[in-house]
Amino acid sequence: MTSSPPLVLDDPATADRRRSPLGRELAILAAVAACLFLMPYVVDDYALQVGYLILQLAALATAWNLLAGYTGLVSLGSAAFVGIGTYTMAMLDERAAPVWFAIIAAGVVAAVFAAVVSPAMFRLRGLYFTIGTLALAEALRMWMVNARTFNGAAGIYLTGRPPAFYQLYWLVLVAAIGATAVVVVILRRPLALRLNAVRDDEDVAAEMGVRVFRAKLVAFAVSGSLMGIIGAVQALNTRVVVPNGAFGLTWTVNIVLVALIGGLGTRTGPWIGAVFAILLQESLRGYPEIHLAITGAVLLLVIRFAPSGIGGAMADGRRRLARVWRTRS
Amino acid sequence: MGIAAIDVGAIAQAASTGLLLGGIYALSALGLSLVLGVMRLVNLVHGEVTVLGAYLGLLALSTFGLDPLLALPLVFVVVGLAALPVHRLVLAPLAGRGEEAALLTTFALAVIMQNLYIQWFTGDTRAITRPYSRSTIEVLGLRLPGVYLMGFAISLGCTIAVYALMTRSGFGRRLRAGAEDPMAAGVVGVDVGRVHAQTFALGAGLAAMGGVLLGLAFSFTPTSGTAFLLVGFAIVVVGGLGSVAGTFIGGTMLGVLQSLGALMFGDGYRGFIGLVLFLLVLALRPNGLFGRTAAT
Numbered sequence: 001m002t003s004s005p006p007l008v009l010d011d012p013a014t015a016d017r018r019r020s021p022l023g024r025e026l027a028i029l030a031a032v033a034a035c036l037f038l039m040p041y042v043v044d045d046y047a048l049q050v051g052y053l054i055l056q057l058a059a060l061a062t063a064w065n066l067l068a069g070y071t072g073l074v075s076l077g078s079a080a081f082v083g084i085g086t087y088t089m090a091m092l093d094e095r096a097a098p099v100w101f102a103i104i105a106a107g108v109v110a111a112v113f114a115a116v117v118s119p120a121m122f123r124l125r126g127l128y129f130t131i132g133t134l135a136l137a138e139a140l141r142m143w144m145v146n147a148r149t150f151n152g153a154a155g156i157y158l159t160g161r162p163p164a165f166y167q168l169y170w171l172v173l174v175a176a177i178g179a180t181a182v183v184v185v186i187l188r189r190p191l192a193l194r195l196n197a198v199r200d201d202e203d204v205a206a207e208m209g210v211r212v213f214r215a216k217l218v219a220f221a222v223s224g225s226l227m228g229i230i231g232a233v234q235a236l237n238t239r240v241v242v243p244n245g246a247f248g249l250t251w252t253v254n255i256v257l258v259a260l261i262g263g264l265g266t267r268t269g270p271w272i273g274a275v276f277a278i279l280l281q282e283s284l285r286g287y288p289e290i291h292l293a294i295t296g297a298v299l300l301l302v303i304r305f306a307p308s309g310i311g312g313a314m315a316d317g318r319r320r321l322a323r324v325w326r327t328r329s
Numbered sequence: 330m331g332i333a334a335i336d337v338g339a340i341a342q343a344a345s346t347g348l349l350l351g352g353i354y355a356l357s358a359l360g361l362s363l364v365l366g367v368m369r370l371v372n373l374v375h376g377e378v379t380v381l382g383a384y385l386g387l388l389a390l391s392t393f394g395l396d397p398l399l400a401l402p403l404v405f406v407v408v409g410l411a412a413l414p415v416h417r418l419v420l421a422p423l424a425g426r427g428e429e430a431a432l433l434t435t436f437a438l439a440v441i442m443q444n445l446y447i448q449w450f451t452g453d454t455r456a457i458t459r460p461y462s463r464s465t466i467e468v469l470g471l472r473l474p475g476v477y478l479m480g481f482a483i484s485l486g487c488t489i490a491v492y493a494l495m496t497r498s499g500f501g502r503r504l505r506a507g508a509e510d511p512m513a514a515g516v517v518g519v520d521v522g523r524v525h526a527q528t529f530a531l532g533a534g535l536a537a538m539g540g541v542l543l544g545l546a547f548s549f550t551p552t553s554g555t556a557f558l559l560v561g562f563a564i565v566v567v568g569g570l571g572s573v574a575g576t577f578i579g580g581t582m583l584g585v586l587q588s589l590g591a592l593m594f595g596d597g598y599r600g601f602i603g604l605v606l607f608l609l610v611l612a613l614r615p616n617g618l619f620g621r622t623a624a625t
Binding site: 121126127128135136142249253256257292293295299304307 | 369419422429437438439441556601605607
């Protein structure tokens with residue numbers, strides 16, 4: 001099988017690499033973070049809940065974007081990493097570990113899982129990787145439901161002192177900003193070129209001297225550990241951890257919807273997608289099925305008419321407008 | 330294991346029930362295999378089309394009083410025809426845009442259909458129950474559920490029909506040519522786009538018929554599609570991509586292994602065993618799968 005062509009050929013993130021220095025990008029990110037940090041002092045509880053959901057999805061979609069958008073590994077196994085993070089938090093809560101330690105441990109365990117399954121998963125190329133990751137995540141969920149080791153389908157209750165909701169909001173904010181910062185920094189490193197080379201043509205990349213397995217593993221592990229961290233924060237939020245929730249396919253589906261609608265291979269895409277999906281969800285409260293069906297239909301249209309997502313289409317529009325402006329003046 | 334004595338009778342019982350169940354699984358998987366082999370499309374909406382078949386079987390019974398088994402040809406035709414505009418409007422325009430665009434489009438279709446099912450049919454667990462659903466037939470000392478035997482026979486009959494279609498008809502020749510080398514097939518006058526549309530329709534029709542049989546044999550929910558899809562992929566991988574006979578044999582193998590596994594570890598592990606088998610075959614011989622393409 002020849003490796004499949006990338007979904008996004010023109011990568012806006014790498015295209016305007018030279019325009020703004022890394023320091024300025026990180027400064028913008030820090031400014032956004034500071035504004036969002038102050039939210040709990042300004043908005044009501046409901047708005048904070050919505051903010052939590054947006055940041056959670058933005059972080060997850062950013063992590064998935066690193067894998068699918070920049071490395072070309074379209075994974076349907078995200079739920080596995082979220083679930084592993086969730087259960088790591090639950091297990092460490094039982095042992096009364098500090099929250100910060102449990103969150104970091106969740107990221108580490110998820111990265112280790114990525115490393116352990118990578119020899120098998122990376123033998124699968126293109127579409128087979130996609131179904132392979134789906135099968136892996138579903139197998140893990142079914143095992144967690146049946147095995148007694150982690151209390152099966154009944155799950156685990158967190159007994160540690162529950163953090164206040166604004167603290168959870170801050171945790172998920174740090175995760176989302178951190179995930180984006182990781183991607184922004186990676187895009188400035190030679191690693192980004194290796195990842196893109198693997199995405200565009202694995203065989204050619206290997207011939208050019210890229211260590212394909214290692215490049216893929218870095219993306220898989222970094223993306224997985226970010227998802228694990230979000231899973232850990234989610235465990236603190238729900239307080240009860242069950243396999244069908246923590247390892248549920250819903251995670252995978254939402255991540256893919258948000259990342260693709262926002263724009264694969266763009267830095268702002270996951271954020272735009274998360275805002276879009278959660279605002280649509282909140283405006284259709286009480287009709288979750290209709291919300292998801294509409295989101296699916298939007299994805300159909302985006303793939304067909306705006307392959308680089310809403311974010312990509314907006315960047316295109318901005319560039320076109322700038323060109324018109326220049327020719328006029 | 331802590332089993333005192335190996336119960337040969339129980340093993341034979343589980344193996345034969347699994348064989349029949351696997352044959353039932355194989356019908357839906359056959360559609361998945363054809364679409365993957367001919368169109369190179371990982372059709373993530375296949376499980377939802379299978380569930381659609383189950384709901385149509387249920388509706389045929391509740392609305393028209395029509396026995397789901399008698400409604401099978403109707404379900405095949407209706408779903409096959411409904412698949413044609415979906416291919417025309419949604420998938421065909423993506424030709425030349427790479428495999429991922431088509432894959433993610435079927436993902437979007439699956440999300441849409443699954444949520445429409447919940448909206449229309451509620452999330453309740455359903456099962457198609459007929460007088461013959463609970464009857465068992467005794468063969469050589471084994472008690473076999475009648476509905477499994479009928480489903481197995483129907484699935485085998487459909488598989489033979491598809492095999493004949495592939496090997497004896499003009500459509501089959503064009504389909505095999507399109508699968509082997511789309512460019513060369515186009516040069517010698519095969520309308521590859523049309524072959525793809527027909528293959529997609531055939532795949533959907535087979536999935537829906539498989540869904541009726543699965544609805545008779547099991548209970549199902551609006552979200553059963555993912556499980557059906559993964560079982561289908563496991564069968565395709567075990568049986569060999571695009572092979573009609575291989576798919577049926579792969580189905581029976583998977584069914585037997587699942588039932589024996591359920592006997593050993595507990596019924597909850599049925600699905601888990603299928604997925605582990607799938608991952609093992611996929612990881613151990615990934616290249617063996619891509620080599621075989623001809624639908625024979």
